[in-house]
Amino acid sequence: MYLPLDGRGPLHGQLVRSLKDAVMTGRLPSGLRFPPTRLLAQQLGVSRNTVLAAYEQLRAEGFMQARVGSGSYVAMPGAPVQPRSEPPQRVAPQSAYARRLRRYHDHAHMPGRRVPGALHSFQYGVPFTNPLLTSAWARALSHAAVYTQPHYPTAQGLPALRVAVCEYLSLRRGVHARPEDIVIVTGTQQAVSLTARVVLDEGDEVVIEEPQYFAVREALQIHGARLLPVPVDGEGLCTDLLPERPPRLICVTPSHQFPTGALMSLARRRALLDYACRHDCWIFEDDYDGEFRYDAQPHAALCGLDDSRRVIYTGTFSKVLFPSLRLGYIVAPPGLRDDLISAKWVDDFGSPAIEQAALAHFLADGGFERHLRRTAKTLKQRRDALLGSLRRLAGDAVDIDDSHAGMHLVVWLRDRNVAQGEAFIAFAQSRGLGLYSILPYYFEPPARAGLLLGFGAMSVAEIEEAARVFAVCLGEMDWGSVG
Ligand SMILES: Cc1ncc(COP(=O)(O)O)c(C=O)c1O
Known part of the structure; x- marks a missing residue:
């Protein structure tokens, strides 16, 4: 100080x-x-x-x-004292990058923030945690703090964690990688930034799913990429609509399309890989929660089919553990590996070593597997509760895209337009219920009103109560007052 x-x-x-x-x-x-x-x-x-x-x-x-x-x-005795000077006025953007930052990112209005005053909130992105995980993680961390060297870590990531990630990927995601192909990053967000720096010049074209995950979209826009949205349907990205002039990069969520939940079919996977190979483009595979499938065994990742080594595969611990951990990984294609490692070094010299060491230990000693099994079971109960309650209480007013996976559902308000959907969200908020619009995930607004409902952090009882309030709001909403 x-x-x-x-x-x-x-x-x-x-x-x-x-x-x-x-x-x-x-x-x-x-x-x-x-x-x-x-x-x-x-x-x-x-x-x-x-x-x-x-x-x-x-x-x-x-x-x-x-x-x-x-x-x-x-403490501040008496009335709050004003700081001596006004905070400095924001200057005009100092670079093309800053111009894009201001154009594409609004920190004060990020989609998916907790609705103030909401008693129940279907907020997406809030992790499922439990006391068993917290205490196991605390043990792993304090143990790691004792034996971890205080030096800078290697930029690529601790060898022990890269080995553990490879074992996990081979067992759970059908991806057979070598530890030297792994780059430990702080999550999908850093993975997409590093990828953009390594494969894209300003103005390069990138295919992105429509709808898509807004944070990856923003990272690419702010990097200076030109985005080409390609629609998705029940089989994932519509590969027959890929542009004739090839992009440099194609970003996909094949295991659980975000946000629609579609699982990309095998035929589309092959078509995508074939397109990338013919046109010499890269694929960014965001496998954010492919682990949590409830109808069957998780489907293998796209990367597992990639013989031509065009897929930059990214996994994150934000969903399978918790997002404040800020750890994830890239399986780098051999041709990009060294550039990705260098870009990571330039960015931050490497991710925090104590967390990496603790995670390596947690993965290797079986604690992670136990946590995954428990979490999948609990999440399935929560998803079933949400689906069951919505169908029972509001089945004639909504259409639900059931993806059999993940921690969210997309719910469409039948016969309601986007303006009515937004008004309904505001009305629900006035009744203490936090609902989230699907709009921020689209380039072009869809024709009907949609909601993205996260359920990962809510207990079954809370989900049932929130669904009841949801149904009451549907019944009491004055639909006629909105165009
Ligand atoms: C589609 C998608 N990808 C990735 C992530 C995770 O990003 P990160 O690893 O940067 O926390 C999320 C989190 O909500 C997501 O929805």
Whole structure:
């Protein structure tokens, strides 16, 4: 912490003035924890008694609040004090990249955020977690913290994790990769950024599914790619609609099309690989939750069929574990491997080593397998509860795309247009129910009103209650008032 001392009077008084200034100007915001006295004394090169005396005075003046057992926190006595100066006005975008950032990304309005005030929320992207996973992960982490070297990790990823990922992929996803082909990344999002840097120049064309996952779409747009949306149907990407002029890259979610849930048929998979081979383009396969299929064994990934090594396969631990982990992997085609590793090094020198080591251990010792089996069982119960309740309570008003997989469903409001759908979402929100529109996942809005309902983090009881509220809202909505 930077705390300038003004050299006037006793040291503890100088420290009090400096800390108060930091609080009043917002550099030390309310609620932040003050550093422990011993640490601050060491950092400033003063005695601990000086810091203790300063803290005592801050407490007396109301700038500090002690919480039993957890330290002392910044408090703002009286009315909130304005920072001394206004935050700087945003300048004009300083680069073409910044221009695209502002054009394509709006941080304040990201799709899928929790609806404020909602009692029940069908929010997508919230993970399924359980206390068993939390304690197993805590053990793995603290163990890894002890034996992990403090040096920079290798940019490609810890060898032990790459070996464990290969075993998992071979067993579960039909992908037979070698540890040297794996690049550990911070998730699909980094995988798509690195891929874009390595295979795309600004203005290059990229085929993307319509509808599609908005975050991958934004990453490509912001990179400067020209996107060519190609529709999907019940068999996945419509390969007969691929453009005549070949793109550089084709992005697909073949195991569980996002968001429709379609499983890409074998014929389409072969057609796609054949097209990529004939036209010399790359395929980015986003296998984000192919693991969780409830009707049958999970289907093998597209990458497993790829003899010509054109598929850049990406998996993530965001769904099978939890997204705050920020770990995933690329199975790099041999021709791109070194470029991808270099791009990863330039980006961040490598992903955090303790988390990688803990994950390698978790994968290797069977804890992960146990977690997967438990999770798949629970998610199936939740999906069945949502499907069953919606069909029972609202079956004549909705059409449901049942994908037999994953942690979300797409639900269409029968005979309702997009404007009515958006009005219904607002109405449900006023009744404490969080619903999510399908619109952000389309380039061109669909003809009817659709919802993307995530159920991963809701218990069966909560799902049933939320479905009941959903049905009540459907019945009470004044549809005639919306065009
Ligand atoms: C289609 C799709 N791909 C990938 C991801 C995961 O991205 P990441 O690995 O960056 O967390 C998600 C998460 O919601 C997703 O919906």
